[in-house]
Amino acid sequence: MTPSTDSPPRIYTAALAIIGNEILSGRTQDANLNHLAKTLNGWGVEMREARVVPDIESEIVAAINALRARYDYVFTTGGIGPTHDDITADSIAKAFGLPLVEHPAAIALLEHYYPPGELTVVRRRMARVPEGADLIENPISKAPGFKIENVFVLAGVPSIMRAQLQGARAFIAGGRSVLSRTVSVLVGESKIAELLETAQGQFPDVDMGSYPFFKRNALGTALVLRGREEARLEAAYDVLVGALSAAGIEGHPGELPD
Amino acid sequence: MTPSTDSPPRIYTAALAIIGNEILSGRTQDANLNHLAKTLNGWGVEMREARVVPDIESEIVAAINALRARYDYVFTTGGIGPTHDDITADSIAKAFGLPLVEHPAAIALLEHYYPPGELTVVRRRMARVPEGADLIENPISKAPGFKIENVFVLAGVPSIMRAQLQGARAFIAGGRSVLSRTVSVLVGESKIAELLETAQGQFPDVDMGSYPFFKRNALGTALVLRGREEARLEAAYDVLVGALSAAGIEGHPGELPD
Structure with missing residues (x-):
């Protein structure tokens, strides 16, 4: 257990641009x-915007x-297909002030994927990346994404995006995941607002949300506690459940099923 | 029919901040x-960001x-409840440099909603708005949103947000809705990329997307055409379907069912 007087571990942050x-x-x-928010949190990276x-x-x-x-990692989804409205690669190259070039390994993948002679000009568009970009492998289909500095460019189709995200894993360093505990009550928010605020005041390092x-x-209301230190999270949870009980409000562990 | 040489009608734009x-x-x-994107388009307002x-x-x-x-209308969702993590009203007041005050009509609504003596300090939080804001009526439950200048502040819970959006309708001027036509094909994007780009070149006022x-x-690929002038949209659709047919590709009107 890390004593709380130590300097806190580095927090890794991410943002997503949905194109x-x-x-x-x-x-x-x-x-x-x-999907990205949940997956990244499992890798110790916090989605911020x-x-x-x-x-x-x-x-x-x-x-x-x-x-x-502003953020350690930026992800983009969408706009990497072969049609005229797929302008993500062009735009990322422009953002970095880099020329757009064909990535040899991406061309090789496409050559392997299509029958001989069918790698048309249009299809070659999908191999264009900003100069110096790394390909992001796609372990499921063959369509790769790419990475340039801290920007990860992924497909918009969810099944392809998810496969590429697994391919991006190797490039991503993370810290500690945010852990969460939820208690649900069958009263409205205004009945628990004061005791929740009091609990939040006691545990400034545990983020308390009310939904x-x-x-x-x-x-009803779901009270969601989020924090990086398990012991603090559990202590905050116990304090909150105790306060609910003292107020005569029954707390149900977790989210209530629909 | 408005000739295309007339000055184009005003386009109304919107953005959403999900808090x-x-x-x-x-x-x-x-x-x-x-929901907001579709509803606003029906009112002649285009979601841009x-x-x-x-x-x-x-x-x-x-x-x-x-x-x-940047936009004619800005909507926010979330953070207008009574708990400590509901900071939208405070933040909007700060953005406008205005004091946060209790809206008398919101207090009256809450007084009517709760039994006598139960309008607690915590519940009064929900009546706070930037000075000069208009309430947005909620025809379904009683919880209002509010509007200050071009910013519309709505709840995060979808059912409440949708009701408040109906209440916001009276404040919103719109232009012409964007109309759309879709044709689906059972080939990949790269097979239609060239003919789609050619059609797009002929109809710069019709936005052509490929999904x-x-x-x-x-x-397969859904080809979605969007534009404000019905005659131009229909002409573009006919040209595109003709080009598909000439290429030996069958076009199915609309989206394919799952």
Whole structure:
């Protein structure tokens, strides 16, 4: 157990740029942020911000440059296919001030994937990366992503994105995961607000959130505690459950099923 | 029919700030962006950007001030409950440099909602708005949102957010909705990339997007055309379907069912 007087371990942070008009138009429901947030937390990296940006080069460049200066890792999803609206590689190259080049290993992958003679000009578009980028292997299908400095460029299709994210694992250093404990109560937020704030005051290193829900025709609240030190998290949980009990409110461990 | 030589009608734009650690941690899957994007488009307002920001005042202030300067309307979801982690009202007031005050009509609503004597200090928190804000009525439950200048502050719980959005309708002026037509093909993107780009070149006022999918165990691509002028959209659709046919590719109208 690390005593709390030690300097705290390094915290690794990430942001996501979701690139795609189809998310902003409502055609498509994004599923990548949720998966990435959970996966990265398991790797000891904390998602701190996400942006959804349209398929406009200047918008992508501005978002990437804002995010890569601020977070340890930046992920992008979407816009790496072969069609004219796939402008992510171009935009990332521009953000870094680098030329866009064909990656020899990506060309080799494509040559292996398509029948002889079918690696068309259009398909070669998918091998373009900013000069100096590393390919991110995709252990499931063959379509690679790429990494340039701290920016990881992944596909928008969730199944491909998830495979590429596994390929990106090797490049990512993380710290300690954020652990969480949840207690659910069948009263509204205003009934627990004061005791929750008191508990939060006692445990400034444990983030306490309160999330109202309607389940089983009842109003309730999930109290979610998040922190990196297990002993502190457990102590905070016990204090909170004790305070609920003292107030005559029954706490149910975990999230209530729907 | 408006001739295309007329000056184009005004385009109304919007952005969304999703406020909440629970989205960034992966605990909760956001559903509000998708609903808001579709609803606003029906009202003639185009969603241009979204950001997911943590429950940190300085982050919320920075996001709101960046977005409200740039778009006609800014929406926020989340952080307007009664608990200590609900800091949206405080942060919006700070972004505008305004004091946070109790809105008399919000207090009246809460007084009516709770039994006599039960409008506690904690519950009064939900009536706090930046000075000069208008309440956004909620025709379903009683919890209001509020509006200050071009910023609309809504709940995070989807059912409440949707009700408040209906209440916000009266404040929103819109232009023409973006119309869309989709044709699906059972070939990969690279087979249609060239003809799609050619069609896009002929119709710069129609936005053409290409979205690969895996359905019924087959790889396919949805080609989505979006534009404000119905005649141009139909013409572009006909040209694209004709080009597909000439290339020996069968086009299925609309999205393919899963």
